[in-house]
Each structure stands twice: as structure tokens, then as C-alpha cells.
Amino acid sequence: MSDQPWPWPAGAATGVGSLPGTDIAEAQRIVLGELPALPHLPELPARGPGAELIGRTAGLLVELPVELYAARWRIASRPGRDRRRARDMMERDLDQLAEQAEAYAGPIKVQVGGPLTLAAAVELPVGGRLVRDPGAVRDLADSLAEGVREHVAAVARRLPRASVLLQLDEPSLPAVLAGRVPTESGFGTYRPVEPGRAGALLREVVAAAGAPVVVHCCAPDAPLDLIREAGAVGVALDLDLVTDLDPLGEAIDAGLGLLAGAAPARPGVAGRPPTSAQVADRVRRLWDSLGFPRRQLAEQVVVTPTCGLATATPQHVRAMLTACRDAGRRLSEQG
Structure with missing residues (x-):
């Protein structure tokens, strides 16, 4: 060890x-x-679209706007009200955190969706999940890496005495690796993402964070070697x-x-x-x-x-x- x-x-x-x-x-x-030793920034999905894992994270993407369509998140041609709502909600949450934890001097955990789970959930403008298009997944990881870097920095600015711990939520990672992500029809699945490529995408986001990263995977068969090799300091299971x-x-x-x-x-x-x-x-x-x-x-x-x-x-x-x-x-x- x-x-x-x-x-x-x-x-x-x-x-x-x-x-x-x-x-x-x-x-x-x-x-x-x-949780005085390691508080986390709460997520409240009951507030509606933009407050749940996918919408909350999609709102952080840089130069890759998103919108709601038929209750699903998809890449949009330009920023609109759905993205703005998600970003506004996050800003209010961080302002509220700064107000309540102004003097806090320990570690604080914040959570965002990971690149593979996002790719399995967000749709292309023409339909279908991003995971079907390797180029789109690459663009998504680049955008998320920049968004994560800005998000961690925003938390650190509001809580200058605290240290940030980032949690990447990757519940869909095993399904992406195994080719178990269903197509819209439900009759098929998308091709699996090769582990080396998945690891590189995850590694890019981990490296961009500028803070220690743990990966949360609440699914069986979490790929522990891939997570460790991507640079995570911990795994949540x-x-x-x-x-x-x-x-x-x-x-x-x-x-x-x-x-x-x-x-x-x-x-x-x-x-x-x-x-x-x-x-x-x-x-x-x-x-x-x-x-x-x-x-x-x-x-x-x-x-x-x-x-x-x-x-x-x-x-x-x-x-x-x-x-x-x-x-x-x-x-x-x-x-």
C-alpha cells in the first residue's frame, strides 16, 4: 500500500x-x-429538471449547450432556458453553501456525473445517446473536464479555508464497458466502449479537477483497476x-x-x-x-x-x- x-x-x-x-x-x-468531518453539497432531485444528476452535470458543460426534449437531455444548438435553469440552481446552491459554511476549514465533497455515465444518458441532436458516437464522446469529455475544473474552482473561491473533494458519479460505467446501454427502441444495445478508451476519458476529467477525486459506482462489477489507473484516490461502493x-x-x-x-x-x-x-x-x-x-x-x-x-x-x-x-x-x- x-x-x-x-x-x-x-x-x-x-x-x-x-x-x-x-x-x-x-x-x-x-x-x-x-457530517462535520466530511460534509457534501446536497443534491435535491425533487426540485425538477436540472437538479438531478444528469441535468445538474450537463449544466456545467463548457461550450456544449444542452436542452430538455421529451423529458430527456440532449445536445442543443445554442444555450437556452433549460441549461440556464440548471446553472442558476447550482449557483444558488453554492451561494447558500458559502453562507452556511463560511468558516468551515475541512474537506468538503461535491458530486458531478462522470463522462461515461453522461455519454450513456445525454442524446445527440439527431437522436440516440452520445455513447454511439466516439467523436461526440470525446467532445463531451473535453467539455466536462473544463466544466469540472471551473466548478471545483468556484467551490474553492466560496470556501477559501476548505479543501475540495470531487466525486464523479459513474453508475453506468459497467454497462458502457459491457455494451449493455439500451437503444431508444429497447430492442438493442450500443456497442461497448473499450476499457482503454473509457479509462482515458475518465483520466482526463480526473486530471482536470485540480482536486482529489473519488469515483462512485453503485452497480455490480465496478471496474476498480480502471478507476484506480484513471488517478482516483478512492472509490465509493x-x-x-x-x-x-x-x-x-x-x-x-x-x-x-x-x-x-x-x-x-x-x-x-x-x-x-x-x-x-x-x-x-x-x-x-x-x-x-x-x-x-x-x-x-x-x-x-x-x-x-x-x-x-x-x-x-x-x-x-x-x-x-x-x-x-x-x-x-x-x-x-x-x-
Whole structure:
């Protein structure tokens, strides 16, 4: 394992990204209060188009305007109201963050969609997803790299005492690599993107960020080698979807940090959230199964919910974030 310093404090916990509701001020108060060691910029998809992952990220693209058409995002000929709405929402969110976290001096996580997931979701002007056109995907990655650089810089300007950690959300990455992205008809799929090319696209965006990057992939078969080789400092996974421990062990041994999705995003059968002890035990069991010393755990691992919390109740959200925070503290104190 490398001796790199981690861009988060030992025993940290954070959220994946999305929260329920439409009140960004309240959402940020909850996050800053419940996750003091590694707060994140909340995403509130309930606010409508431009507030969800794809629209929010598409609004950051540079010289590649987007618009809504039949409830889907596509490349537009010129900037319009849909792109403006997405950008305005992000600006308001960052202004609100600056107001509430003006004196904050630790790491803060912000999330944007990754290039492969964006290519699998955004459509060409003539129809079909960008992923079908290698040239369009190249242009998208270039535009996203510049947009990410500007976004990270905008966060850093508003919070000059904080350090930015960027999360690239890539839920569609395994499907893009395997050729499982469906065409519009639903009867076919797009050709797979070759791993070397996908890695180069991801690497371009990671390098442009000017900040440490973690890649979130809440899908089975996350390509851990590709993510690590793209320059990410960590990977965010739903532990329930990790079926093969060997690739994860190899990635961690090679120096990849782990944002461990250990607290269920939805209540269990009994409707009760897990306790912090249960969440900590879930992470500890995985770590022990991988065979790493306990002293590394609290430094290399950040505790998170299994996925976003956009559909959870406010009560469940608070319980989840509290459980993650206290689980991180348990891991730090007890090893």
C-alpha cells in the first residue's frame, strides 16, 4: 500500500449526494450538522429538471449547450432556458453553501456525473445517446473536464479555508464497458466502449479537477483497476453489491481509498434504521475479510449510506447520516 495522505480525516463519514425535499438551505444545515468531518453539497432531485444528476452535470458543460426534449437531455444548438435553469440552481446552491459554511476549514465533497455515465444518458441532436458516437464522446469529455475544473474552482473561491473533494458519479460505467446501454427502441444495445478508451476519458476529467477525486459506482462489477489507473484516490461502493473481494482487496492494497456504502439507503423490513454499531460492524467485517490490519481502516475508509437518499423520509435521512457519522467515530476509536 502507498503512504499517500488521505483527503479526509480518520473516522470520517459522508453522504453519497442526493437528499429528499426542495429546501437547499435546510438540506445543507442537516449535512453540515450531521457530517462535520466530511460534509457534501446536497443534491435535491425533487426540485425538477436540472437538479438531478444528469441535468445538474450537463449544466456545467463548457461550450456544449444542452436542452430538455421529451423529458430527456440532449445536445442543443445554442444555450437556452433549460441549461440556464440548471446553472442558476447550482449557483444558488453554492451561494447558500458559502453562507452556511463560511468558516468551515475541512474537506468538503461535491458530486458531478462522470463522462461515461453522461455519454450513456445525454442524446445527440439527431437522436440516440452520445455513447454511439466516439467523436461526440470525446467532445463531451473535453467539455466536462473544463466544466469540472471551473466548478471545483468556484467551490474553492466560496470556501477559501476548505479543501475540495470531487466525486464523479459513474453508475453506468459497467454497462458502457459491457455494451449493455439500451437503444431508444429497447430492442438493442450500443456497442461497448473499450476499457482503454473509457479509462482515458475518465483520466482526463480526473486530471482536470485540480482536486482529489473519488469515483462512485453503485452497480455490480465496478471496474476498480480502471478507476484506480484513471488517478482516483478512492472509490465509493455499495458494499451489498461487492460479491468478489479479490479485486477490491487488490485495489485497496494498491492505495485506493474506500467510501464504504454500509448503511442502507432505505429502511429495512422492520422500518428501523441500523444502529451505528451495526454499520461499524458491517465495515469492520469487510475489512477483516480482506485481511488488512485494523489500524489502516479508519484512515483509508469513509463510511457512507449505500446510495443516494432522494426517496427517503427526512427522519430516515437524519438517522442514516447520524449512524454513518457515529460508525466512523467507532471505527476510529476502536480500530
